[in-house]
Amino acid sequence: MDTSQLDLVYEPRLHGETVQQWVFRRLRRSVMSGRFPPGQAVTIRGLAEALGVSAMPVREALRRLVAERALVLLDNRRARVPEMTARRFEELMAARTLLECEAASRALPLADRGFIRRLHALNRDSDAAVEANDTEAMIETNLAFHGALYGGRPDNVLLPLIESVWLQIGPFMRMALEDLETHYPVDRHAEALAALEARDEAALRRAIEADIRDGIGHLRARLG
Structure with a gap:
């Protein structure tokens, strides 16, 4: 998926919040509110560009979202919403x-x-x-x-x-x-x-x- 078309939830960075915490919070809220279309993959690079951050905090946020069963990793660069049965x-x-x-x-x-x-x-x-x-x-x-x-x-x-x-x-x-x-x-x-x-x-x-x-x-x- 062209991540530039992904409409992420706007979440301002809080005082004292690290970049990693902010990226995770924003991506988590975006998944929760349906901003990640089922079946369409997003890339770490694309998300990093959309958020204006490096790949590292995005990679860590995706890892945590996978642990919460919100996303699945397709490889080391892409993720998507799991299939729903x-x-x-x-x-x-x-x-x-x-x-x-x-x-x-x-x-x-x-x-x-x-x-x-x-x-x-x-x-x-x-x-x-x-x-x-x-x-x-x-x-x-x-x-x-x-x-x-x-x-x-x-x-x-x-x-x-x-x-x-x-x-x-x-x-x-x-x-x-x-x-x-x-x-x-x-x-x-x-x-x-x-x-x-x-x-x-x-x-x-x-x-x-x-x-x-x-x-x-x-x-x-x-x-x-």
Whole structure:
């Protein structure tokens, strides 16, 4: 693939962050948000040029992403998103459902007015992205909503596990959004917010499970 055509997520380098840390964070977020098209290889040299860095931090970032099963190395210079089989997809969906329903349940004690107000704002951003039919924004705002819901505790151990699953399924999100209105007729984020406000754990779990199922579960039929 011509890496100049790869639209990497923009992530400014943080104060005190090394080049290697920044490259990894930016590439990881790009994979998670579907910026690496399935089946198309990228080169270390091309990514290094796109990021304006040497090959070394890119090579190390790709090595770490391979370890997280987000990418596979084709040789010592190229990488791509792994092929998705129906069985692997089903396992990733099961992992998402188990982890995210539990993480949402554990967010209930944190759901004060400020927490819920922030989620409402993020959901409005998500609605605006859908209204504008902005695929990039739809993916980013969805990740932001779920990340804020699950990641409220400073000692959170579930969110990194969830992000590991998002890395493996993220490249296929664009495919899932192609017919969003057909498969996602109900605003499951709104249902989750209502459940949070009512302190209804069972309803919250149902909303998150339905959000995952409606949002991407229909891809199972396309994978055979």
